[in-house]
Amino acid sequence: MNPSRAFKPLAPDAGPLDPKVVAQAAEWVVRLQYDDTLAARQNCDAWRAADPGHELAWQRLNMLGQDLRNSTRGMAAPQVATTLEQARDASRRSRRNGLKWMLGLGLTTGIAWQGRTLLNDARLLPSLLADQHTGTGERRNVTLKDGTLLTLNTRSAVDIAFDAHQRRLTLHTGEIMVSTAPDPGGRPFVIATPHGELLPVGTRFSVRRLAEDGHPIRVAVFEGAVDIRPRHGGPTRRLHAGTQSDFTADTIQPPETLRSGGDAWVRGMLVASRMPLDQFIAELARHRPGLLRCDPAVAGLQVTGAFPLDDGDRVLAMLEQVLPVRAEYRTRYWVTLTRR
Structure with missing residues (x-):
């Protein structure tokens, strides 16, 4: 039966x-x-x-x-x-x-x-x-009431709450780029995350939260500065343009030099400089529907170049041309990179 x-x-x-x-x-x-x-x-x-x-x-x-x-x-x-x-x-x-x-x-x-x-x-x-959210492979630009430009990367979700006292965004998941606008009323701009709050100072910056709550959140500052205020009361640290840092509710990592192409996703590109193949594939997989994996045998190969995020199959074909790998398609949505 x-x-x-x-x-x-x-x-x-x-x-x-x-x-x-x-x-x-x-x-x-x-x-x-x-x-x-x-x-x-x-x-x-x-x-x-x-x-x-x-x-x-x-x-x-x-x-x-x-x-x-x-x-x-x-x-x-x-x-x-x-x-x-x-x-x-x-x-x-x-x-x-x-x-x-x-x-x-x-x-x-x-x-x-x-x-x-x-x-x-x-x-x-x-x-x-969430007030604003994107699906796999989707990016969205949103102009907020104060003129701030918010860009959501793939698989991202944000709540927006403006009142008489502050302008507040809550990042639930994913990655956002924020270009803040001055506020005539002097309201502070706040990004809320599970690990604490970010207070930009006339700036353009990104916030990235991809993993579980216990994992760090990454802040990258392209213009101006951002103050990081950990949730559990640690000292606030100011992050300046050209630097990035990971932080949790308890600690803030020392700032690092901003990696080249860190904001390329806003323009639909993935920029890699000697990036291990498994990391590259993990990043590409966020923008491509289905299951995309890398065989451990080729995970350590390095990738350099600029690649279009909106055409994952084309990127895989490019990798096949420059690396000793091949893309094995079980279905269109189930692909594994293996050694050729």
């Missing part, structure tokens, strides 16, 4: 769901889009049958996708895009609706891997609800 035939529809209002279960359900929906084999379906069925909450989460996610497909069926492509954009705007006004729309959109428009990236850990769910 096919296990999937044993499942019965559940009431849509059968109660709240654990965010971790929602993340698992999203993972299964995404996995079946690129691994629709009998074994994968059977494993998914086993997960659904293991707990009523699993099945409810599965049905809710698929219900959202079906609703979205039904609402856009028969519409011209530009009209669909307009409808989805209007829905996205509405979702920003309602955080609960925002989660539903992003899940429905991510799982039904061919960018489900982006949903997998954001949902694979319940800690990242706030990213779906």
